[in-house]
Amino acid sequence: DADVTQTPRNRITKTGKRIMLECSQTKGHDRMYWYRQDPGLGLRLIYYSFDVKDINKGEISDGYSVSRQAQAKFSLSLESAIPNQTALYFCATSAGDRGDYGYTFGSGTRLTVV
């Protein structure tokens, strides 16, 4: 089994719908992150969390919310999806507080909003 699992792998949804992307990990890492990737823009941070009680906004959090249900689970929600949220979404985990160990990424969720 993968260390970091994202579900679903692909999703097509309609404008205005609420959608949740889920991430679970078996790495035992405290730190978890949600990024989105768009062509030519690289990876941009949406939200990050250091533990269940610590949630922080990233550079592009508008239109998104998150929930850290447990150390191993970190979900991303789009409350009312819009077409410009069409992107590839990655969940990642890390062990070190300086990112010293780098990230472990999930396989990604390709989201299309029509």
Add this chain to the structure above:
Amino acid sequence: QKEVEQNSGPLSVPEGAIASLNCTYSDRGSQSFFWYRQYSGKSPELIMSIYSNGDKEDGRFTAQLNKASQYVSLLIRDSQPSDSATYLCAVNSIAGGTSYGKLTFGQGTILTVHP
């Protein structure tokens, strides 16, 4: 100015040549630097990390860091067609003196190694 900048390429090199990928960053307090490889449609995979000035070698890969110039590079020796991918530079982000482990990514450089 972007915090982490890479030449988006594409960079094309012949098989067996050295591929040189470059990255500059704006935050002088950054302490940790990473190179990720991403194949099309796949997730990024960590291939190198570097924390101190100088060179770090791992197999065919060498990462180079110059904090004074705010510059980090990746050299791939004996390039193979299987090295064809997007290479992402990532730098840990400092906020209020604490990094929180956040990484800021460049936009990536597309590398093509042709036979």
